[in-house]
Structure formats: structure tokens, C-alpha cells
Amino acid sequence: MSAAGDDGLDEIQGIFFEECAEGLAVAEQGLSAMAGGQVSADVIAGVFRAVHSIKGGSGAFGHMALLAFSHRFENVLDEVRGGAIPPDAAVTGIMLGAFDILSDHVAAAQSGGTPPADAAMLEQLDKLLANKGAAAEPAPAPAEPAPADEFGFAPVAVDLDILDDPFGFEPVAISLDDLAGEPAGGWTVRFGPSRDAMANGGEPILVIRELERMGGHILDADLSALPPLRDLDPEESYCVWTIGLPATIDEADIRECFDFVAPDSLIDIRRQETAPVAAPPKPEPAPEIAPLPAPALRVVETAEPAPPEARPADAPQQTIRVDLSKLDQLLNLIGELVIQGSILSDRLAPADQERVELPQLARLTRQIQDNVMSLRAQPIRQAFSRVPRMLRDLMAATGKQVVLETIGETTEVDKGVLEKIGDPLTHMIRNAVDHGIETPEERLAAGKPAEGTIRLSAEQKGARIIVRVADDGRGIDRARVRAKAIEKGIVSPDAVLSDEEIDNLICAPGFSTAETISNISGRGVGMDVVRSNVEALGGRVEIHSVPGEGTSFTMALPLTLAILDGMIVRLADQRFVLPLSNVVETVQPVAGQVKRVSPGSEVIELRGAYLPMRRASDLFAIAEHQRRAPEESVVIIVESGVSGLVGLMIDTIENRREVVIKSLEDNLYPIRGLGGATILGDGSIALILDIDALIVSPGFNKFAPKGMAA
Amino acid sequence: MTKLILTVDDSASMRMLLKASLTAQGFRIEGAEDGAEGLERMHEVKPDLLITDINMPKMDGFELIEAVRDVPEFRGTPILVLSTEFSDDKKARARSAGATGWITKPFDAAKLGAAIRRVCP
Numbered sequence: 079m080s081a082a083g084d085d086g087l088d089e090i091q092g093i094f095f096e097e098c099a100e101g102l103a104v105a106e107q108g109l110s111a112m113a114g115g116q117v118s119a120d121v122i123a124g125v126f127r128a129v130h131s132i133k134g135g136s137g138a139f140g141h142m143a144l145l146a147f148s149h150r151f152e153n154v155l156d157e158v159r160g161g162a163i164p165p166d167a168a169v170t171g172i173m174l175g176a177f178d179i180l181s182d183h184v185a186a187a188q189s190g191g192t193p194p195a196d197a198a199m200l201e202q203l204d205k206l207l208a209n210k211g212a213a214a215e216p217a218p219a220p221a222e223p224a225p226a227d228e229f230g231f232a233p234v235a236v237d238l239d240i241l242d243d244p245f246g247f248e249p250v251a252i253s254l255d256d257l258a259g260e261p262a263g264g265w266t267v268r269f270g271p272s273r274d275a276m277a278n279g280g281e282p283i284l285v286i287r288e289l290e291r292m293g294g295h296i297l298d299a300d301l302s303a304l305p306p307l308r309d310l311d312p313e314e315s316y317c318v319w320t321i322g323l324p325a326t327i328d329e330a331d332i333r334e335c336f337d338f339v340a341p342d343s344l345i346d347i348r349r350q351e352t353a354p355v356a357a358p359p360k361p362e363p364a365p366e367i368a369p370l371p372a373p374a375l376r377v378v379e380t381a382e383p384a385p386p387e388a389r390p391a392d393a394p395q396q397t398i399r400v401d402l403s404k405l406d407q408l409l410n411l412i413g414e415l416v417i418q419g420s421i422l423s424d425r426l427a428p429a430d431q432e433r434v435e436l437p438q439l440a441r442l443t444r445q446i447q448d449n450v451m452s453l454r455a456q457p458i459r460q461a462f463s464r465v466p467r468m469l470r471d472l473m474a475a476t477g478k479q480v481v482l483e484t485i486g487e488t489t490e491v492d493k494g495v496l497e498k499i500g501d502p503l504t505h506m507i508r509n510a511v512d513h514g515i516e517t518p519e520e521r522l523a524a525g526k527p528a529e530g531t532i533r534l535s536a537e538q539k540g541a542r543i544i545v546r547v548a549d550d551g552r553g554i555d556r557a558r559v560r561a562k563a564i565e566k567g568i569v570s571p572d573a574v575l576s577d578e579e580i581d582n583l584i585c586a587p588g589f590s591t592a593e594t595i596s597n598i599s600g601r602g603v604g605m606d607v608v609r610s611n612v613e614a615l616g617g618r619v620e621i622h623s624v625p626g627e628g629t630s631f632t633m634a635l636p637l638t639l640a641i642l643d644g645m646i647v648r649l650a651d652q653r654f655v656l657p658l659s660n661v662v663e664t665v666q667p668v669a670g671q672v673k674r675v676s677p678g679s680e681v682i683e684l685r686g687a688y689l690p691m692r693r694a695s696d697l698f699a700i701a702e703h704q705r706r707a708p709e710e711s712v713v714i715i716v717e718s719g720v721s722g723l724v725g726l727m728i729d730t731i732e733n734r735r736e737v738v739i740k741s742l743e744d745n746l747y748p749i750r751g752l753g754g755a756t757i758l759g760d761g762s763i764a765l766i767l768d769i770d771a772l773i774v775s776p777g778f779n780k781f782a783p784k785g786m787a788a
Numbered sequence: 789m790t791k792l793i794l795t796v797d798d799s800a801s802m803r804m805l806l807k808a809s810l811t812a813q814g815f816r817i818e819g820a821e822d823g824a825e826g827l828e829r830m831h832e833v834k835p836d837l838l839i840t841d842i843n844m845p846k847m848d849g850f851e852l853i854e855a856v857r858d859v860p861e862f863r864g865t866p867i868l869v870l871s872t873e874f875s876d877d878k879k880a881r882a883r884s885a886g887a888t889g890w891i892t893k894p895f896d897a898a899k900l901g902a903a904i905r906r907v908c909p
Contacts, residue, residue, distance in 0.1 A: 090801050091801070093800050094802075097801055130843050130872060131799055131843070134802060134871075134893045135802060137893055138894040138895065145894070276864075277886075278887060279863075279865050279866035279888040279907065281866070284907065334902075338868075338903070338907055
């Protein structure tokens with residue numbers, strides 16, 4: 079039932095699914111709030127409206143399964159909104175379940191996949207509708223079948239009795255006398271618009287014209303009600319027409335012409351030769367003499383318990399929708415602008431570089447860039463919002479009990495980053511429930527509350543977003559991890575490994591300690607995928623575990639994937655870019671300041687303390703003759719998440735520059751320690767160092783492809 | 789003469805869908821995304837027909853219809869409600885607010901066109 083049979087429809091569908099995603103987020107937030115005891119008319123109305131909108135579009139785009147389910151869900155929400163179904167814990171629980179299935183339906187509609195099995199949930203929803211509060215009026219048909227008819231105009235048509243529509247958007251049939259002179263075998267229609275038929279923009283004449291277009295003709299016009307001219311109100315209607323129509327016309331088509339006729343109007347449609355009154359049984363909307371249904375006014379007084387307009391809480395912001403690719407283009411252009419700025423700066427004499435115009439230009443560029451970045455920034459809530467649902471599924475599957483705490487949901491992340499952390503996050507949560515949190519019995523035995531806690535947090539630290547999944551479970555069983563790693567040939571049996579290194583082994587490819595492959599985490603992909611995904615984003619994963627107390631997985635992600643504030647350093651004949659966010663200070667070592675403590679392990683003395691130090695020339699296997707002594711080098715003190723402060727020895731520092739990150743992955747296998755490349759002002763290429771991966775890498779003094787480091 | 793229709797719906801996809809299906813049938817379409825904007829647009833474009841959703845933020849469809857009918861100029865402008873709801877209560881409420889007719893979503897483009905011509909030839 080595509081309404082617009084043009085290529086624009088796909089685009090419109092795309093927008094519809096975006097709206098679905100927004101609606102689902104609103105609904106989930108609302109339902110979660112309700113589950114947490116925050117039940118207010120606003121919250122319920124918000125959830126209702128979200129589901130309602132999904133339903134509205136789903137029909138328009140022909141997603142019938144989604145339409146049917148959202149329709150039933152909406153019915154329940156409507157009753158909750160109206161107060162007939164109390165939103166107690168049981169009801170909220172069912173609605174959360176219904177929400178999950180609704181999400182699946184949306185996903186299925188979007189991907190063209192098979193709709194989820196929803197029969198059981200529909201039954202639960204029906205039960206709610208059937209048992210709704212005794213105070214409410216007896217339920218009519220508990221749940222109408224979905225309005226899946228092709229017309230869409232009148233899903234009421236499946237209702238038992240359209241004639242009882244008290245409000246006459248549907249025709250009201252009243253039969254008066256028999257009529258004379260109608261053509262044999264055809265339809266005879268009597269139409270007497272109510273007095274006020276021309277209020278509300280109604281035009282009774284249009285009905286007659288439409289009937290005429292269908293082949294009808296006026297047989298008679300009863301003008302007896304017409305008042306004397308001086309009493310005549312030109313805005314009222316006084317005539318009753320009798321119209322004859324050919325027998326070939328469908329009754330439904332005739333009725334449709336009266337769709338918008340004022341409710342109290344006389345509309346009598348009958349076949350000339352059949353006994354007009356009460357012959358067809360109930361389901362056929364048989365014309366028969368019937369008292370006018372109670373007038374519309376009655377219903378108007380039935381004030382809605384929760385008028386949908388009362389929702390100041392979600393005061394919407396003024397927004398426009400922009401195609402993400404346009405923002406990407408903009409970002410790319412700004413990247414080019416930054417590069418050109420660098421080139422320009424390089425071409426200028428040092429004196430000119432200091433002049434006011436250039437820094438001003440740079441500052442403006444920077445501001446534009448920040449602005450564009452903020453356009454792409456989205457609250458991380460979007461990624462977090464998938465978690466509660468997943469946890470519910472996991473709890474059901476494992477029998478474990480978990481409480482979720484979220485912190486920092488409003489932290490904003492670049493949309494590109496946001497899109498890519500969903501999977502790692504999912505896996506981290508699964509891992510935490512499956513391997514971290516113990517069963518309630520185990521927990522009680524260990525003196526912990528039966529309910530485990532998973533704390534999901536996000537915060538911005540400098541140019542990084544730190545996303546952490548922390549559980550209070552059993553912690554990593556290092557002996558077992560080690561044994562497993564040896565068994566799998568990941569490490570040699572005589573390797574000396576620190577606790578951290580053992581913990582990191584669970585990120586090694588193919589590593590799985592679960593004795594039996596559970597259907598939750600053990601799917602062949604493991605934490606190694608998490609790590610490589612995160613590293614592909616220029617981020618890193620840290621694991622911190624205390625046996626018996628819990629494990630935390632921390633993802634440190636770049637705020638943006640596009641531009642980096644960097645320090646250009648030189649090593650041998652090459653230039654590298656060091657992210658400025660890692661740089662703490664630089665030191666020009668004097669003789670004796672760098673000390674060798676064991677083979678391959680050096681420290682640098684800094685104000686009385688010793689920091690571990692690495693030579694970049696070692697990390698990059700620079701030829702011996704190109705290496706410089708410490709006294710001729712510069713040591714950059716960098717901060718790394720796991721190892722804290724570390725010195726990195728390079729040859730010289732050139733300058734500081736904003737660089738546009740060009741991904742290497744399009745052309746190369748991801749390389750641990752390299753975060754990308756950039757084009758410098760003179761057109762040459764410099765590799766960007768990923769300090770964390772470089773320093774933290776357990777292999778440390780060797781380059782290894784992803785995942786092989788452990 | 790091309791009829792101008794103002795469609796008010798908070799869903800962008802719905803507005804686009806309406807626009808696509810109705811322009812194909814020779815109508816001109818303007819859009820607004822909630823009742824408040826709809827009322828403003830009424831004054832700006834003075835359409836031949838108003839099609840409005842019911843559940844919308846800020847000002848809902850009922851309020852919009854009432855506000856439109858309060859303007860003498862728009863007293864005779866046909867107003868169709870296009871909503872997924874179809875309860876009699878809602879229809880009655882729309883009617884008493886001043887709606888000319890009610891169309892239940894989802895709509896079929898051809899039928900919608902016919903319905904429009906029923907109030908706006």
C-alpha cells in the first residue's frame with residue numbers, strides 16, 4: 079500500500095525508522111521510569127505517543143506485523159493512560175516485555191527480516207485488556223484485529239457495528255417511508271443533511287455530486303422543511319434528496335461518499351427490490367429504523383483523564399534533520415581547511431607566522447571545527463539505552479539477578495564513535511553477566527547480596543570518552559585464564575606474566591574460558607573482537623579485576639575520529655605525530671638521567687622519581703647507525719591509562735599541529751601502536767602514534783598485528 | 789485551480805508521505821509539525837484544506853482545530869483529521885472541535901485523494 083510510488087519512498091522510510099528509533103528510546107525511558115516507580119500522566123502519555131507514532135507510520139509503509147503489534151500495545155497503553163489498567167509492577171513488566179518485542183518488530187521491519195514471535199505477548203496484552211479495571215465500562219471487543227485492510231480509511235469497519243458510531247463520521251442510517259419512482263434493481267439513497275451539516279466546513283452538495291459521478295441522479299428533492307425566506311438561515315440545510323444509483327455500485331462505495339457528512343444527517347441507503355428492513359443479520363450494517371445514536375455532546379463531556387497535551391516535561395527542541403553524509407562532507411572540508419592552513423603556515427616566514435592574522439584564522443577554523451563536531455555529537459544514552467533490555471534477556475536466560483546503574487548518560491560522543499561502540503558494549507555487558515556475576519546462590523554464599531550490580535558509566539576525560547562496564551562479580555580467575563591460554567597455545571607454559579597480562583589474555587583471539595559454550599557470550603567471538611573494534615576506533619580497552627570483588631572493562635575512546643591535536647616528532651628520518659592529549663611534558667635528558675635497570679628495561683629519573691622509559695627506536699626497530707644517544711634525544715613523558723607515566727624517547731620535536739586523521743585501515747591491516755596517518759603541511763605523510771597501544775602493549779618491544787600481542 | 793492543503797503531523801515521515809502521495813494527485817502541500825506551527829501556517833498560506841494529526845506535542849490536533857475555527861476566516865475551511873486513533877470518543881471530540889471528517893491511518897493514497905475531494909472539490 080505504498081502511497082507514493084516513487085523513489086522518494088525509501089528515503090521517507092528511512093526517516094520513519096529514525097523516528098521509530100527515537101520513539102523506542104522515549105518509550106523505553108518512560109517504561110523504565112515507570113518500572114522505577116515514577117508513574118505520572120506525563121510519562122504514560124509520552125510512552126503512549128511514542129508507540130502511537132510507530133503504529134501510525136508502520137501502516138503507512140506497509141509493515142503489517144509491526145502495525146498489528148504496535149496497535150495492540152497501544153490499546154493497552156491507552157487504557158493505562160485512561161486509568162482503566164493500573165500501571166502496577168506486573169503491568170509495567172508486561173509492557174516492558176511488549177516493548178522488547180516492539181523493538182524486535184521495528185528491527186525486523188527495517189531489515190526486512192522475519193517478525194518476532196509475538197503470540198504469547200499478544201495474549202498477555204489481550205488478557206490485560208480483558209481484565210482491565212472493573213470500574214471501567216465493560217470492554218467492547220477486547221482488541222480489535224489490526225486495521226490491516228487495504229483502505230485504511232475505516233479500521234472501524236472490522237468493528238461489530240459501525241452504525242453505533244455515535245459520532246457520525248460514519249453514516250447513520252435511518253429509514254423513513256418507502257419511496258416512489260426509483261429505478262428497478264438499483265439503489266435508492268435518501269439524504270437529508272442535518273441542519274448544521276454545513277458547519278465545520280461540510281459541503282453536502284459535494285456528496286450529491288460524488289453520487290452523480292458514480293452514475294446517480296436526483297429523483298426527488300423534498301423541500302417541505304424549507305422555511306419562509308425571512309427565516310431561512312443560508313448556512314443551514316433544509317432539503318432531503320432522493321437519489322437513484324445503478325445496481326452495479328457497491329454499497330460500501332456509496333457509504334463512503336457519506337464519510338464526512340454531519341452525524342445527525344439522514345442517510346438511508348437501500349436496494350430497491352430487497353426487503354429493506356432488518357433482513358441482513360448483524361454483521362452487515364443493515365439499514366434499519368433506529369433511534370439516533372446518543373448525540374455527540376454526551377461524549378464530549380467524558381473528559382479524558384489524561385489529556386495528551388499535558389506534557390511539559392518533554393518540551394521539544396527546535397531541530398532540523400540533516401543527512402549525516404552532509405555533516406561528514408562538512409567535516410572533511412574542514413579537515414582540508416586545517417591542512418591548507420598548515421601548508422600556508424609552513425610557507426610563511428617565521429615572522430609572518432607570528433602575525434595576528436594567521437592565528438586568528440586558525441582560531442576561527444578551530445571554532446568551526448568544534449561546531450561541526452558538536453553537530454555530530456550525541457548523548458551516549460543512545461548506546462546505553464539498549465542495555466536494560468539486554469540485561470532483562472540475560473537475566474531470564476541465566477537466572478542471575480542484576481541491577482543496572484548508569485552514570486553519565488548525557489556525555490556526548492561523536493556519532494561515528496557512538497555507532498561503533500554498540501557492539502563492544504553489548505559484548506562487555508554479556509561478558510559481565512555471563513562470566514562476572516555469580517548466581518544468586520553463589521553470591522549469597524560469598525556474603526554478597528543476591529543481586530549483582532553492573533555499573534555502566536561514561537565520562538569525558540580530555541579528548542577521550544571513558545566508557546566503563548564494572549560488575550561486582552567473581553572477578554577474573556587468573557589461574558584458569560592462564561591454564562586455558564597455555565592449553566590454547568596462546569602463551570608458552572614458562573611465560574612469566576603479570577596479573578594485568580593474564581587479565582589481558584581474555585582479549586586474545588579465540589579465547590574462551592566458559593566450560594560449555596553458553597548461548598550468551600560464547601559465540602565464537604569474544605573480547606578480542608571488543609578489543610579490535612575499540613582499537614580500530616583509536617581507543618583502547620583496559621581490564622581491571624579483583625578476585626571476588628569484580629571486574630571492570632574500560633573503553634577509552636577518542637572524542638572524534640577526524641582531527642587530532644598532535645605533536646610532530648622526528649625519529650631517524652621520519653616524522654611521527656604524537657597525540658597531544660597523551661603528552662605530559664618533555665625532557666632533554668642529561669648524561670646519567672636514563673638508567674638501564676635490566677636488559678631491555680630502562681628508566682628515566684625525573685625530579686627524584688623514576689619512570690619507565692622506552693626508546694621509540696626500539697619500538698620501531700630503527701637501524702643501529704641511525705640511533706641517537708639519550709643525551710642527544712628528547713624524552714616525552716606520556717600518560718597511558720594502564721602504565722601511568724612513561725617516557726618515550728624520540729630524536730627531536732618539530733612542532734605542534736592539528737592533523738587530520740586519515741585511516742590506515744582502508745588499505746592496511748590494523749597495526750597496534752599506529753592510530754592512522756596524516757598529511758603534513760609540506761605534503762609528506764606522517765604516521766600517528768597510538769601511545770596507549772604502543773606503551774601498554776604487553777609485547778612492548780615488538781610490533782604485532784592486533785590481538786597477537788598477548 | 790490547484791488546491792492547497794496544509795498537513796500538520798509531528799512525524800516527518802508522515803508529512804513527507806502525505807506530500808509525495810498528494811502532490812502526485814495534483815494537490816499543493818504545505819506542512820507543519822505541531823499544532824502551534826500549524827496555526828501559524830494557516831494564517832500564512834490560507835489553505836483550501838487542513839489535514840491534521842491528533843497526537844502531537846505542544847498543541848494537539850483538537851486544540852488546533854478549535855483555534856482554527858475561532859478564526860472567522862477559517863470557519864468554512866474543511867478540516868480532516870488523519871490519525872491512527874479511531875475511538876468514537878476521539879471522533880466526537882474532533883467533531884465538536886470543528887473537524888469536518890476523520891480519516892484513520894494508515895491511508896491509501898487514492899482513497900485519501902477521494903476523501904479530500906469529498907470535502908474540497
